[in-house]
Amino acid sequence: MCQWMLPTAALRPDLVAGTAHRGPPPGLPPTSLPSPASLCLACFTLLLVAGSAAGGCPSGPGQNPLQVLAKGSNCSWTLERHTRSYNHLEGDVRLRRLYSANKFFLCIDKSGKVDGTRRKNYADSLMEIRSVSVGVVAIKSVSTGLYLAMSKKGTLFGSTRYNPSCKFKERIEENGYNTYASLRWRHGGRQMFVSLNGRGKPRRGHKARRRHPSTHFLPMMPT
Known part of the structure; x- marks a missing residue:
């Protein structure tokens, strides 16, 4: 489980600058909160984006970003390895x-x-x-x-x-x-x-x- 919370705007698309309100419009059901699994996936995605901005490995063309993990600027490990590294x-x-x-x-x-x-x-x-x-x-x-x-x-x-x-x-x-x-x-x-x-x-x-x-x-x- 993630130990920190995403900004409110990321969890509640209806809460944006200039249009925020305390509840749903009359006649609409209350907005459901995201599931714990969705929160963790969002946390992981933001961490990956932050790592890339700090000099991590960008994902290549057609490559799933979840298949790339980088530490700092070191790109030595990915899920797909070339034969030369065996x-x-x-x-x-x-x-x-x-x-x-x-x-x-x-x-x-x-x-x-x-x-x-x-x-x-x-x-x-x-x-x-x-x-x-x-x-x-x-x-x-x-x-x-x-x-x-x-x-x-x-x-x-x-x-x-x-x-x-x-x-x-x-x-x-x-x-x-x-x-x-x-x-x-x-x-x-x-x-x-x-x-x-x-x-x-x-x-x-x-x-x-x-x-x-x-x-x-x-x-x-x-x-």
């Missing part, structure tokens, strides 16, 4: 086999060679995909312990140590497949993608394009 996704680990649209499983052998295989349960194709930040993953072969990495020239290889070259931006494409682009390296301003050609051989990152089937992978759960 930091709890960091550290998420998945065991998957990356199956390309060209029907090959990505694998890394013990020598560090990256290749594609059609063998479904091949040990070197089982990958640990770990989220290192929102939308960025590190991919490691479970059997060899080597990380998938990309060189400055766009060559894929297995790295014994985790480093910035092992970070890839993971994106779900419109067809449901994922693409993996190097976070560190670009070629002429273009992203370089993990890619397997029609023979299952890795392509240079600068020769791959986001929409090309060779860059599309479906993360499949191990069986």
